[in-house]
Amino acid sequence: MDIEEERLRESIKNSVMGLFRLKKQKDVFVKGSSRVQYAGAVFDDKESWAFINSFLDGWFGTGKKAELFENMLAEFIGMKHGMVTNSGSSANLLAISALKSKQFESKLNDGDEIIVCANSFPTTVNPLIQNNFKPVFVDCELGTYNPSIESIKEAISSKTKAIFIVHTLGNPNDMVALKEIAEDKKILLIEDACDALGSSFKGKRCGSFGIMSTYSFYPAHHITMGEGGAVLSNSLNMDRILRSLRDWGRACYCKHNEKKSNGACGRRFDFKFKNLPYGYDHKYVYSHIGYNLKPLEFQCAFGIEQFKKLPQFIEQRKRNFDIMQSFFKKYEDLFVLPKSIPDAEPCWFAYPLTIKEGSPFKRLDIIKYLEKNLIQTRLLFSGNVLRQPAYEGINHRVSGNLKNSDIVTERTFFIGIYPTINKERISYMQEVLTKFLEKHAKR
Numbered sequence: 029m030d031i032e033e034e035r036l037r038e039s040i041k042n043s044v045m046g047l048f049r050l051k052k053q054k055d056v057f058v059k060g061s062s063r064v065q066y067a068g069a070v071f072d073d074k075e076s077w078a079f080i081n082s083f084l085d086g087w088f089g090t091g092k093k094a095e096l097f098e099n100m101l102a103e104f105i106g107m108k109h110g111m112v113t114n115s116g117s118s119a120n121l122l123a124i125s126a127l128k129s130k131q132f133e134s135k136l137n138d139g140d141e142i143i144v145c146a147n148s149f150p151t152t153v154n155p156l157i158q159n160n161f162k163p164v165f166v167d168c169e170l171g172t173y174n175p176s177i178e179s180i181k182e183a184i185s186s187k188t189k190a191i192f193i194v195h196t197l198g199n200p201n202d203m204v205a206l207k208e209i210a211e212d213k214k215i216l217l218i219e220d221a222c223d224a225l226g227s228s229f230k231g232k233r234c235g236s237f238g239i240m241s242t243y244s245f246y247p248a249h250h251i252t253m254g255e256g257g258a259v260l261s262n263s264l265n266m267d268r269i270l271r272s273l274r275d276w277g278r279a280c281y282c283k284h285n286e287k288k289s290n291g292a293c294g295r296r297f298d299f300k301f302k303n304l305p306y307g308y309d310h311k312y313v314y315s316h317i318g319y320n321l322k323p324l325e326f327q328c329a330f331g332i333e334q335f336k337k338l339p340q341f342i343e344q345r346k347r348n349f350d351i352m353q354s355f356f357k358k359y360e361d362l363f364v365l366p367k368s369i370p371d372a373e374p375c376w377f378a379y380p381l382t383i384k385e386g387s388p389f390k391r392l393d394i395i396k397y398l399e400k401n402l403i404q405t406r407l408l409f410s411g412n413v414l415r416q417p418a419y420e421g422i423n424h425r426v427s428g429n430l431k432n433s434d435i436v437t438e439r440t441f442f443i444g445i446y447p448t449i450n451k452e453r454i455s456y457m458q459e460v461l462t463k464f465l466e467k468h469a470k471r
C-alpha cells in the first residue's frame with residue numbers, strides 16, 4: 029500500500045470513528061418511544077472499520093481473515109478445526125450432509141434415523157429431511173426446553189445412527205451423559221450450538237463434545253458477522269469433507285494462501301480420475317454434490333472484532349438473565365421460569381417464559397401488551413415442528429409423546445437479555461411487566 033492510499037484509508041477510518049461517536053451520543057433510551065428489542069447486532073467503529081478496510085483490500089472470497097476467525101473460534105471452543113459459512117442454517121446443512129460423504133469412515137445412508145428435539149429451529153430439522161434421513165422426534169422439558177436423557181435413550185432403535193442435539197436458547201444439555209450414550213450405542217453426536225456460544229457443561233464449552241458442532245452469527249446471536257455461521261470438527265478428514273461440500277463440492281483442499289503452484293497435495297495436475305483426462309486441474313474436480321455456502325471475507329473481518337468482545341457480551345447476557353430471573357421469581361405462580369441442569373453454565377440467548385396452565389391470561393394477551401409497549405417478544409422458534417404446515421407428511425417417527433413441545437407451541441415466548449439491554453431498559457421492562465402482572469399474581 030503506498031503512502032497516498034494509506035492517507036486516504038486513514039481519513040476514511042477517522043470518518044467512520046466520527047460517525048460512531050455521533051451515533052453513540054444519539055443512542056439514548058427514551059421511555060415510550062425507544063423499542064426494547066429481543067436481540068440485535070451490538071457493534072461500533074471497530075467492526076465497521078475492520079469490515080470496510082477488508083473490503084478496500086479487494087479480496088472478497090474467504091482468505092486470511094476467515095482463517096483467523098476460524099482458528100479463534102475453534103480454539104475458544106476446544107475443537108481442532110473451524111470452517112466459516114454464510115449462516116447457521118448452512119452450517120447445519122453442511123454438518124448433516126457430511127454424514128453421507130463417501131469419504132466419511134462412518135458414512136450414514138438414506139433412511140437412517142437421527143434423533144432431534146421436536147421443539148426446534150426449522151433449519152435444525154430440515155437438513156435431516158433434505159438428506160433423506162428419518163428424524164426421530166423427542167419431547168422437551170419445560171424450563172430447560174431440552175430433551176431429557178431418558179427420552180433420548182428411549183428413542184434409540186437399531187436404525188438410530190445419530191443424535192443432533194440443540195442447546196436450546198443456549199441452555200446446555202447433559203453432554204457427558206449424551207456422549208456416554210453415543211459411545212455405548214455407537215451412534216454419532218452432533219451439536220447445534222447456534223444459540224450457545226459461551227455456554228459450558230462441566231467446565232467444557234458446548235460445541236466441544238460432539239464430532240461436529242454448528243454456530244450462527246446472525247445479528248440476534250452472541251456475536252455477529254451480519255449473516256454467518258461455522259462448523260467445528262475434530263478430524264482433518266471431516267474438515268476437508270465440510271470444505272468440499274461448502275465450496276461447490278470441489279476435491280481440492282488448498283488454502284487461500286497456497287504457495288505451491290502444484291497445490292497443497294503436490295499433485296494438482298497429476299491425478300487421473302476415471303472419466304476425466306489425465307492431469308485435469310484438481311481445482312475443477314468434484315468429489316461431492318456440493319453447495320456454495322461461503323461468507324465474504326469482510327464478514328469475517330467484522331467477526332474477528334466481535335469475537336474480541338465476546339467475554340464482555342457473555343458477562344452482560346449473564347447479568348441480564350440473573351436480573352430477569354430474580355424479577356420473575358415472584359411470579360412463579362404464573363410462569364414456568366427458565367432453568368438449567370446441574371453442572372450447566374448457560375449463556376442464555378434470551379429469557380423464555382411458559383405461561384402456566386390455569387393462568388388468568390393467555391400468551392397472546394401478554395405478548396400483544398408487551399409489543400404495544402415497545403418490548404419485543406418472540407416465540408420459541410417453531411414450537412412442535414410437526415405442527416408447522418411445511419412438515420405435514422414428512423417421513424419421521426415420534427418417540428413417546430410431544431406434550432411439552434405442544435405446550436411450548438401454545439404458551440411459551442421469550443424476551444431479550446442481549447447486551448444493549450442496560451439498566452434503563454431493564455427497569456423499563458420491569459415497570460411495564462409489573463403493571464400487567466400485578467393484576468394477576470396470587471399474593
Ligand SMILES: Cc1ncc(COP(=O)(O)O)c(C=O)c1O
Nearest residue numbers: 115116117149222223244245246
Ligand atoms: C438453534 C438454531 N439453529 C440454527 C439456527 C440458524 O441460524 P441462522 O439464522 O444463522 O441460519 C438458529 C437461528 O437462530 C438457531 O436458533
